[in-house]
Amino acid sequence: MPTEDVYNRIPMLRAERGVSRKDLAAALGVHYQTIGYLERGEYSPSLFLALRIAEYFEVPLEVVFSLKPFPRLGSEVK
C-alpha cells in the first residue's frame, strides 16, 4: 500500500515571494500554524485548500504539491 505522504514547495514559494506564514494564512483563511504543519508535512491539505494555495502563488498545482519528493535544486544540471 503506498504511503500517503504529500510533498510541497510552500516554504520555497513563500521565501521566493517574501510572504510570511501569517500573511499566507490570512489570505487563505486558515490558522497560521496550519501553514507550518503543511510545510512540515504533518498535514495534507484538502483538494480545495491545495488548489487555493496554488492559485495564491499563481502556479499549477503540481508545482506546489507532489506525491514524490521534489528534486534538489540544480540536481538536473549535470
Next chain:
Amino acid sequence: MSTLRESWDRRRIEALHTDLLPGWYATRRRRRLLASAGLVSIALMWVNGALFWAPKGDVGPTIVYFTLLAISLVLYFPAVTLLNVATRGLTELAERHLDERQLGERLRAVALAHRAMTGLIVVLAVTVLALNVANDRHFSMPGSALFQLTIALALTNFVLPLIVSAWRLPDPPPDEEENGPIGEGQRIEGKTAT
C-alpha cells in the same frame, strides 16, 4: 443581537489566541502533564461520587468530600483554561472559526473521547449490575451519590475531547520571528522542496 454574539466570539478568539503562561504548554510533555492534571481533577469527582455511595461512617467526615472537591476544582480550572489556550480553542470555538486541519483534529479528538466515554459507561453499567446481583437484587444507590456520579459523568463527557486533543497535539512549528524574517536565510525544515 448578532453584534453581541460577534463581539463575544471575537473576544473568545482573542483570549484563546493570547499566550497565557506559554511555558506551561510549550512542549508536548508539558501539555500532557496539564492533560493529566485535568484527568486527575475529573477522577477526584468520581472518587467523591463513590464516597457518597459508600455507607456512612466508613469514609470519615464530610471534610473529606470538600477537601477532594477543592483539590479537584483547583486542578480543573487552571488546567482546562491552559489546555484551551494550548489547543487554540480546538474544542471550544464554533466550527466557523476553525480551519479544515483544526476541524479534522477536533473530529478525531471527539471520536476518541466518545469511544472512551462508551467504555466508561459500560464499566459503570457492569459495576451496577454486579452490585445488584451481589446484593440479591436489592441494590439501591443514594440520591446524593447518583447526583455526584452524574456530575462526574457530565464533566468527563464535557472535558474529555479537550484532554484528548491536547494529548495528541504535536509541537507547533516555531514562529518565523524566532528564525528571522522570511527570505533572509531562514532555515526551512520538514518534508518540503529543497
